[in-house]
Structures are given as structure tokens and as C-alpha cells.
Amino acid sequence: MNLPVTNKQGGPPGKSGKWGKHVIEEARGRAFVYFCVLLMVVTIFSIVFFIASRGLTPFISQGVSVKDMLFGLKWKPEGNPPLFGALPFLFGSFVTSVLAALIAAPLGFCASIFMTEIMPKFGRTALQPAIELLAGIPSVVYGFVGLSVVVPFLRDVFPGQGIGILAGAIVLSVMILPTVTTIGTDALRSLPSGLKEGSYALGATRWQTIYRLILPTALPSLLTGVVLGIARAFGEALAVQMVIGNAPHIPRSLFESATTLTSIITLEMGNTTSGSLHNNALWSLALILLLMTFLFVFVVRMLERRVKR
Amino acid sequence: MIIEIEKLHLFYTEFHALKDVNLSIPEKSVTAFIGPSGCGKSTLLRTLNRMNDTIPGVRIEGKVELQGKDIYSSELEVEYLRKRVGMVFQQPNPFPKSIYDNVAYGPRLHGVGKKSELDAIVEKSLRSASLWNEVKDVLKKSAWSLSGGQQQRLCIARALAIEPEILLMDESTSALDPISTTKIEELTRELCRNYTIVMVTHNMHQAARISDRTVFFLNGEVVESADTQMLFSNPVDQRTEDYISGRFG
Ligand SMILES: Nc1ncnc2c1ncn2[C@@H]1O[C@H](COP(=O)(O)OP(=O)(O)OP(=O)(O)O)[C@@H](O)[C@H]1O
Ligand SMILES: [Mg+2]
Numbered sequence: 001m002n003l004p005v006t007n008k009q010g011g012p013p014g015k016s017g018k019w020g021k022h023v024i025e026e027a028r029g030r031a032f033v034y035f036c037v038l039l040m041v042v043t044i045f046s047i048v049f050f051i052a053s054r055g056l057t058p059f060i061s062q063g064v065s066v067k068d069m070l071f072g073l074k075w076k077p078e079g080n081p082p083l084f085g086a087l088p089f090l091f092g093s094f095v096t097s098v099l100a101a102l103i104a105a106p107l108g109f110c111a112s113i114f115m116t117e118i119m120p121k122f123g124r125t126a127l128q129p130a131i132e133l134l135a136g137i138p139s140v141v142y143g144f145v146g147l148s149v150v151v152p153f154l155r156d157v158f159p160g161q162g163i164g165i166l167a168g169a170i171v172l173s174v175m176i177l178p179t180v181t182t183i184g185t186d187a188l189r190s191l192p193s194g195l196k197e198g199s200y201a202l203g204a205t206r207w208q209t210i211y212r213l214i215l216p217t218a219l220p221s222l223l224t225g226v227v228l229g230i231a232r233a234f235g236e237a238l239a240v241q242m243v244i245g246n247a248p249h250i251p252r253s254l255f256e257s258a259t260t261l262t263s264i265i266t267l268e269m270g271n272t273t274s275g276s277l278h279n280n281a282l283w284s285l286a287l288i289l290l291l292m293t294f295l296f297v298f299v300v301r302m303l304e305r306r307v308k309r
Numbered sequence: 310m311i312i313e314i315e316k317l318h319l320f321y322t323e324f325h326a327l328k329d330v331n332l333s334i335p336e337k338s339v340t341a342f343i344g345p346s347g348c349g350k351s352t353l354l355r356t357l358n359r360m361n362d363t364i365p366g367v368r369i370e371g372k373v374e375l376q377g378k379d380i381y382s383s384e385l386e387v388e389y390l391r392k393r394v395g396m397v398f399q400q401p402n403p404f405p406k407s408i409y410d411n412v413a414y415g416p417r418l419h420g421v422g423k424k425s426e427l428d429a430i431v432e433k434s435l436r437s438a439s440l441w442n443e444v445k446d447v448l449k450k451s452a453w454s455l456s457g458g459q460q461q462r463l464c465i466a467r468a469l470a471i472e473p474e475i476l477l478m479d480e481s482t483s484a485l486d487p488i489s490t491t492k493i494e495e496l497t498r499e500l501c502r503n504y505t506i507v508m509v510t511h512n513m514h515q516a517a518r519i520s521d522r523t524v525f526f527l528n529g530e531v532v533e534s535a536d537t538q539m540l541f542s543n544p545v546d547q548r549t550e551d552y553i554s555g556r557f558g
Contacts, residue, residue, distance in 0.1 A: 192402070194398060194402035195402060195404060195405075197363075197398065197402070198402045198403075198404065199404070200363065200391065201358065201360060201395065201396040201398075201468075202391065202392075202414060202415040202467065202468070202471060203388040203389070203390075203391040203392035203471065204388070204418050205388055212414070212417075212418070213414075216406075217404070217405050
């Protein structure tokens, strides 16, 4: 960026050495940072471009209509004629993620409140590391645990095989609990300390302060955690795939098997040849996932804007 | 005397912050605490509504009586005490709610639920804090959109809404501009007809202007406590004289 470096080195003697070094270091640092940023931007745009170009092909040149894909109920890519109804997958992804968030949100909020308001010391030394550990467990392990603990449990207690929407949602809820809790805890810790004092000074008890003041104030930040959790759940493939049953239809109960966008992609990707209609249709599903992610990021941004005000 | 403090000692873990404080505070008057930074004024103020309870490691010995009842006895609920002894802080700390909800927060805590009752309390409190005319048309607006001086008067209104007997003010004008300060000083004089006010101030002129009694602190001890006029014109203790004539602190 800054070529004048060489000029300056040729400046007045004595000072020039020091000056030059400064400027070179500055320029080097800058160049490095710009390079990294450029690399990142290029990578992101190439990914988006690649997915979009593949994912749009079925609609543009292979005669599949957007409406059929979004609202169609039958997925028979090798059939005659081939059918590309992705609604069951969309439905499965949405229901499992939202259900997971509904389970994880109250638990995560409670954990955050416990760690900041009720037992800050125990929370910081014991609970927080445990939750961070939870975040580091690989998803295949979650899937395995889900398959050997959650599924048999559901099978014993409820009608059906145990595998299905609810099993997926439960496994996902444990996986996104760290996200919800960590973001919630940060939000509660960063509340101005004067707020709580103000409430106590008016004669509020701790619980009154928590649910009349702290929760409403931190709600947008807490919801940010939930939305990020949903986003993670939406994109998770492996663990869900292991417990959901992978049946491409819209289930009528929580205990019926179903499938998600991510699992259909991972399951079918290997059996298709690049450039075929089937392969491109899977890219369309990937494009839908990407657009959903954008939507989640947008919602988080909106929530953050509300926090700032 | 509404408050009687006897042989009060306070420790922050090991640090002896208040040493043998004996003090009486008369009803319906303004009492000012003055003294150099770190001498324990805020600490004493916060023992009066037990806000120190929230700080881990605080130990208190001695007695603080509010109308003859020991406020540190286990029979007295701290929430009930704080309802009777309101507090306004140094930094304005309105809640991120509407102006109306800020003032209604306290009454709602203590069980007032009827809209008409709340409306009346909100109006009365805002009038007492001489803020009503400025905000009566924007009660639904966020309290954080007010100016610093307005926010502080809102905090006063919020404290008044639970009808305390005593109002504690810890340097409540130090974050404000001169005009807002004057407003709050006038307000203080106004309020002391109905409330007992205990205030901490760094500004000796302010203490001289608005307080009836002044208490001078040094290193956690009460050096002198007297009528404001007496204390400023005829200090008994040499250290008081040095302080008010600006020789230290
Ligand atoms: N939470 C605390 N933990 C430990 N020590 C404290 C704590 N709060 C105050 N102190 C100490 O107690 C002493 C009195 O503090 P206090 O805040 O009452 O002083 P102050 O007179 O209000 O000072 P200022 O005029 O600066 O507000 C100070 O020496 C301070 O360091
Ligand atoms: Mg102080």
C-alpha cells in the first residue's frame, strides 16, 4: 500500500534509520492484514458464488420450478419424471431446530442467571468450564449418546420406535445449550451494576429484581443466543441424522421419523455425479441452507441493534 | 431523632472503614456528610438502608436505630427497611424502561396494581421531583432518552414513589451541570418539609447552602457534627477548621 517507504529512507541522515524502520514495520503489518482480509473476502465470495451457481442451475436450465422444490412433498430425484419436493426436509429442519431452541432456551437462561446472580463463584469455577466442555464434544459423540440413551428412553416411554423428530430435537438442544448459556451469561454480566442496586434500593427482592428488571433488560441479548443456537442446530447434520430416522416425509407426530436438509445432503451427495440434475438439486438444498443462515445473521443483527438502544 | 447510630464499626474484610460512629439524625431536615475522599461517607450512608449487605466480606458492629427499632435485627425485613429508606445514587441509574414504568417500578413491587392508583402515584412523584411538566406528554418514552439532570430527577421521583420516610442521596449532583444541580438543590429544600434527607457531598458550599446539620468525617470517624451554620462559622475541632478553610482534603 505504502510505497513512499523507500523515499523516506533516503531522507536526512541520522534520523533516517529509525524513521525507515517504523515505516517499514507499519507497511508490513498493514500489508499482512490487508492480505488476510482479502483472502477471507475472496474465500467467502467464492463459496457463495459456487453454491449459488450450482444451486440455481436446476431452476435456470434444467426445468425444475422453485415452487415445486419449496412446496413439493415428493423427493424422487431418480424417478421418471424426477421429483424434487423438499418441503419435508425444510419442515424437519425447522421443527427440530425450533424445538431444540424451545428446550434449550429456558435451561440456558436459568443457567446464565444461576452463574451470574445466584452463585457467581461456583458458576465461574465449576459450571462455566463444564459448559465449555459441552461445546467441545464432537457431534458424532452427541449422536451416539442420543442413539443409545435418548432413543431407547423415548421408545420405552412413548409410542413408536424412539427415533424421530423429538429425539433429534433433544440431541440438538444439548448441543446448542452452550451457545445459549455462554451468550446469556455474557449479556447478564455486562449489565450496568447500577441497575441492580437501583432495584434493591427500592426494596426489591432478588427474584423480583431478576424477573422484573434483569430478564427484560437482557432479553434481546438472550434471544441473540437463542437465534445463534437455532442457526447451529439448523446446520448440524451428523448427530441429527443418527437419531431422526431419515424418512423423507412430513411426520404426523413427534415420534415419527423424518429428515432434515443437512442429512439428505450428506446421505445422497456420494451417490450422484457432478453436474447431474440430482447433484445440482442437492446444491439447491445447500443454497437454501445458506440463505437461512443469512436470515439468522440478519435477525441477530436486528436484535443487537435493539440492545444498543 | 429519626435515626440513632451508636458505637457503629464497619469492616470491609480486614479494613476498618467506620470507627465508633455515634450520630443522631433529626426528622424532616437535611443532614449533610462532608469529608475528604475515602473517609467513609458513602459507607455510612449505605449502612442506613443496608445496601452494604450486598457486598461480600462486610462486618458490622454496633447499633443503628430507625425510630427506636434496630435495623440490623433479624426481625426486620431488609426489603421493608429499604421501602422506608429510599436512595438516590451518584450516577443517575434509571431502568431501561419507559419514564412511567420507572416511577411505577417501586409501587408495583410493593403490590400496587390498579392502573388508576399507579397513574396517581406517578404523577404525584414526578411533580414532587419537579419533572412532571417536562415529561407529562412523553411518559411512554424510554427513560434513557432524558438528559442527565432529568434522569437524576427521575431517580428521585422513583425513590419518592414508594413514599419513604428518609431519602439518602450520595453525591447526587456531582455528575450534573450547574443548572440541574441548582434544580435538585431547590428540590431538596422543598422535600425536607416532608422527608428526612441525608446527603453526601463533596461540595462544601452545597452543604452550607442546603443542609440544616453537617457532619464532618475523617478516616472513618465523625470529627464534628453540628448545626450547619455553627459548623461553618464556629468549628470546635481544629481539623474541621482546617478542612473547611481548604487547608487539606
Ligand atoms: N467494597 C469495598 N471493599 C473494600 N473496601 C472498600 C469498599 N468500599 C469502600 N471501601 C473502602 O472504605 C473506605 C471508605 O469508602 P467510602 O466509599 O465510604 O468513602 P467516601 O467517603 O464515600 O469517599 P468518596 O468521597 O470518594 O466517595 C475507603 O478507604 C474505601 O477504600
Ligand atoms: Mg462516596
